[in-house]
Amino acid sequence: MLGDDVPAGIHVATVRESGAGFDLAIDGVCEARLAPLGPPLRFPDLDASQTLCTLSGRDAHGTAFAGYGCVSRSGPPSGSLSLRRTIWAAFGDDLVLAAVAERAAGSAGHGAERIAGVIAQGAPIASSPRDPARLSTTYGQDGLVLRVGLEFGLPESDGDDTAPEGSVGRTSIAGQSIATAVLAQPGGARTEIAFLDWHTGGRGGVGCYLLERFAG
Numbered sequence: 195m196l197g198d199d200v201p202a203g204i205h206v207a208t209v210r211e212s213g214a215g216f217d218l219a220i221d222g223v224c225e226a227r228l229a230p231l232g233p234p235l236r237f238p239d240l241d242a243s244q245t246l247c248t249l250s251g252r253d254a255h256g257t258a259f260a261g262y263g264c265v266s267r268s269g270p271p272s273g274s275l276s277l278r279r280t281i282w283a284a285f286g287d288d289l290v291l292a293a294v295a296e297r298a299a300g301s302a303g304h305g306a307e308r309i310a311g312v313i314a315q316g317a318p319i320a321s322s323p324r325d326p327a328r329l330s331t332t333y334g335q336d337g338l339v340l341r342v343g344l345e346f347g348l349p350e351s352d353g354d355d356t357a358p359e360g361s362v363g364r365t366s367i368a369g370q371s372i373a374t375a376v377l378a379q380p381g382g383a384r385t386e387i388a389f390l391d392w393h394t395g396g397r398g399g400v401g402c403y404l405l406e407r408f409a410g
Contacts, residue, residue, distance in 0.1 A: 209265060215247065216265055226251025228263050231284075232318035235292050237310040241269035242294045244282055244312075246319070262400055264292075271408045274299050278408075279307075279329070281344065283367055283392040283401035290314045291367055291394075293327050293344055304329050311346045313365065324365070331403075338376070339388035339403050342369040367394040369401065382409035 207220045209228075216228040228247035235244045249263040262284040271278065279295040295309040311327030314320060324346035334340040346365045369390035377385040385406050392399040 216245075218249075218251070218263070222254055224251055224253040224259070226259075226263070228265065230318075231287055231290065232314065232316075232320065234267075235290070235312045235314055235321045237294045237312070240294050240296055240308060240310055242278075242280070243267050244280065244292050244294075246282060246284060246290045246292070246314070248287065264402060266404065268294070271406070275408055276301070278406045280404040280406075281329070281342070281401070283344075283369065283390070283394075283399045285392070285394065285397050285399035288315060288317050288319065289397075289399075290319055291344070291346065291365070293329060293346075295329055304331070311344070313346055334371075336374075338371070338374040338386055339390075339405065340371050342371075342388075342390060342403055343367075344369070365394065367392050367399075369393075369403070371403075383407060 207218070210217050215230055218226040218228060226249050228249050231246045231248065235246065237243065243266070245265045247263045247265065248260070250258070250260045252258050264282045266280050268278065268280070275296055276299040277297045282290065282292040284290050291311070291313050293309060293311040295307040297307040309327050309329055311324045312321045313324045327347065328345040330343040331339060332341040344367050369392045371388045372391055373389045375387045377387070379385065385404065388403040390401050390403055392401050
């Protein structure tokens with residue numbers, strides 16, 4: 195945990211559970227409240243979960259803002275894990291798509307990753323696993339995420355009523371990066387964050403792509 199000797203220009207973020215939601219504070223930047231849209235989206239095979247939330251708060255100048263946020267939880271990485279991807283896209287309070295992918299050390303490419311996807315709909319949102327999920331990532335010249343494609347399988351029994359914009363069989367979303375950040379950590383590990391504009395079937399959304407690279 196960072197203490198009083200935080201270097202200049204570094205902002206410390208804290209998230210605390212409070213009642214039915216979470217309080218977010220970024221020192222010198224903003225304070226916000228995150229209210230869950232529903233129960234956590236769970237990925238039991240990957241020991242991970244995501245709680246999608248509406249977000250509202252004020253920045254350091256008192257200007258109000260609102261949007262969506264996500265509180266992600268995952269188990270500690272084992273020595274055999276080289277990276278983890280945590281992805282979510284909110285298309286309103288009633289539709290969220292999310293995925294988690296993990297890659298073992300010594301392997302390369304999305305094809306070598308274990309990936310799980312979830313589609314959550316309704317009010318409050320109710321989640322349903324959608325496997326297999328397929329993921330593609332395009333990187334910019336700086337090595338950070340530029341574009342993302344994510345495809346979810348849909349059980350045949352669900353039909354049109356569970357697919358965004360009436361798509362059948364599979365649901366695909368595409369994201370374009372609008373901002374990126376890198377968090378360097380001791381030991382060579384690093385976390386790359388991309389904030390994305392998402393689209394599916396003519397419907398727009400927002401979300402995030404979190405890429406954790408673990409030290410070997």
